[in-house]
Amino acid sequence: MFKKSDLFILLAVMISFAVSGYLYFNGQRDEGIFTAIWVPSILAFGIYFKLLAHQGK
Numbered sequence: 921m922f923k924k925s926d927l928f929i930l931l932a933v934m935i936s937f938a939v940s941g942y943l944y945f946n947g948q949r950d951e952g953i954f955t956a957i958w959v960p961s962i963l964a965f966g967i968y969f970k971l972l973a974h975q976g977k
Contacts, residue, residue, distance in 0.1 A: 929966035933959055 936958045944952025 926966070926970070929962065933962050933966075936962060 936955060940952045940955035940959070942952075943949075943955055
């Protein structure tokens with residue numbers, strides 16, 4: 921069901937989410953918010969490439 925590339929994208933999202941939470945709750949609020957913005961960007965990037973791969977089949 922999941923390809924290796926899908927798992928890497930989800931891993932990147934989880935790492936970004938965890939880092940942003942860590943930064944935000946340890947007093948670096950601006951850095952935490954900036955890192956949190958990466959989460960939807962990484963997901964959109966993964967969806968885009970998934971759609972490209974699906975069209976190629």
